[in-house]
Amino acid sequence: GAGVSQxxxxxxAKRGQDVALRCDPISGHVSLFWYQQALGQxxxxxxxFQNEAQLDKSGLPSDRxxxxxxxxxxxxxxxxxxxxxxxxxxxxxxxxxxxxRDYEQYFGPGTRLTVT
Amino acid sequence: SQQGExxxxxxSIQEGENATMNCSYKxxxxxxxxxxxxxxxxxxxxxxxxxxxxxxxxxxxxxxxDTSKKxxxxxxxxxxxxxxxxxxxxxxxxxxxxxxxxxxTQLTVLP
Numbered sequence: 001g002a003g004v005s006q007x008x009x010x011x012x013a014k015r016g017q018d019v020a021l022r023c024d025p026i027s028g029h030v031s032l033f034w035y036q037q038a039l040g041q042x043x044x045x046x047x048x049f050q051n052e053a054q055l056d057k058s059g060l061p062s063d064r065x066x067x068x069x070x071x072x073x074x075x076x077x078x079x080x081x082x083x084x085x086x087x088x089x090x091x092x093x094x095x096x097x098x099x100x101r102d103y104e105q106y107f108g109p110g111t112r113l114t115v116t
Numbered sequence: 117s118q119q120g121e122x123x124x125x126x127x128s129i130q131e132g133e134n135a136t137m138n139c140s141y142k143x144x145x146x147x148x149x150x151x152x153x154x155x156x157x158x159x160x161x162x163x164x165x166x167x168x169x170x171x172x173x174x175x176x177x178x179x180x181x182d183t184s185k186k187x188x189x190x191x192x193x194x195x196x197x198x199x200x201x202x203x204x205x206x207x208x209x210x211x212x213x214x215x216x217x218x219x220x221t222q223l224t225v226l227p
Contacts, residue, residue: 006158033212045212048212056211059214091159093215097213102147102213104149105215107151109156110157
């Protein structure tokens with residue numbers, strides 16, 4: 001079956017532009033995560049959705065970052081007024097877990113954002 | 117912040133050799149997971165080991181867990197060029213069970 005998909009795969013933005021990154025999770029997966037991965041590092045947690053509810057946004061680095069999942073499936077991560085330090089790969093992951101038991105997370109290919 | 121460190125940061129071996137990567141973590145855990153990331157791709161789940169397990173096998177993979185030392189190791193036997201990738205350990209934490217990753221080991225298998 002289809003895995004997690006993300007679009008665009010690559011995005012170049014000029015400093016100050018707004019960007020929107022899309023994630024299509026595996027159908028039926030309740031939980032959705034966004035991670036940010038800097039070059040040469042492991043991914044770092046940004047935010048978590050259970051269905052349409054954003055239950056944890058503790059990892060969002062600033063109020064320029066905003067995420068939504070209005071119908072409990074597709075999610076969008078928006079970054080306003082992009083800065084050079086926002087350059088990274090943004091990974092989306094989904095899982096059938098709802099928190100009471102851990103399952104593997106399925107990752108999308110990521111969106112590589114470069115801010116010039 | 118990263119959960120811990122992986123050791124070594126980079127490893128280069130010949131095809132057919134075994135590769136061992138180590139991971140240390142800081143907090144108590146229910147389980148530990150290993151993921152592989154090929155260049156420019158997302159992460160792929162390899163294996164999950166629960167805190168009450170000491171060793172687990174999956175194909176050419178062998179994972180050990182020592183909760184007293186807060187460490188885990190991943191052994192890949194009879195490596196292949198296709199095993200070239202970055203390998204990360206990760207532990208779930210928080211109410212969201214989000215994964216906290218180590219810094220990764222870059223494995224290169226030379227043909």
